[in-house]
Amino acid sequence: MSVDLLKTPPFISLESPDQPEVIALIEELDAYQAPLYPAESHHGINIEALSSKNVLFAVGRSSNGEAVACGALVVHPTLGELKRMFTKPTFRGQGLASRLLTTLENEARKEGCFHLMLETGYRQLEAISFYERNGYQRRGPFGGYEYDPNSIFLEKHLES
Numbered sequence: 157m158s159v160d161l162l163k164t165p166p167f168i169s170l171e172s173p174d175q176p177e178v179i180a181l182i183e184e185l186d187a188y189q190a191p192l193y194p195a196e197s198h199h200g201i202n203i204e205a206l207s208s209k210n211v212l213f214a215v216g217r218s219s220n221g222e223a224v225a226c227g228a229l230v231v232h233p234t235l236g237e238l239k240r241m242f243t244k245p246t247f248r249g250q251g252l253a254s255r256l257l258t259t260l261e262n263e264a265r266k267e268g269c270f271h272l273m274l275e276t277g278y279r280q281l282e283a284i285s286f287y288e289r290n291g292y293q294r295r296g297p298f299g300g301y302e303y304d305p306n307s308i309f310l311e312k313h314l315e316s
Contacts, residue, residue, distance in 0.1 A: 166219070236264045278307065
């Protein structure tokens with residue numbers, strides 16, 4: 157009897173991004189985004205940066221342990237930045253991204269970080285809609301970002 161992995165709820169945990177299957181997941185995200193925007197509009201961070209002490213990295217795994225989703229929270233002194241949020245297409249529509257986002261927001265609260273921001277591409281309409289449904293509002297560039305016509309910047313103030 158085979159188990160339908162799409163109907164089995166995945167689980168989420170904080171893990172190191174420096175794992176072959178997680179690296180493959182990030183490479184899948186990069187392959188998806190690469191043709192959408194010019195190189196200068198790619199603002200992802202690499203595995204070394206994701207492995208920094210100020211980064212919390214969450215992985216969503218299927219019931220058989222396969223890495224199927226990921227997301228990072230970079231904790232800065234005055235804000236948290238969400239990076240590298242991605243769910244494999246076959247695992248979308250099951251609430252996994254919402255659970256992943258909730259996990260990262262809860263971790264931000266534990267770190268005393270109540271102001272989250274992110275940058276995403278303007279062509280990623282599903283991602284923009286997802287963040288807006290989850291309380292994120294559009295804003296201008298933040299931190300080291302400059303205006304980029306390919307970028308949408310969003311923020312959310314978390315309740316303590």
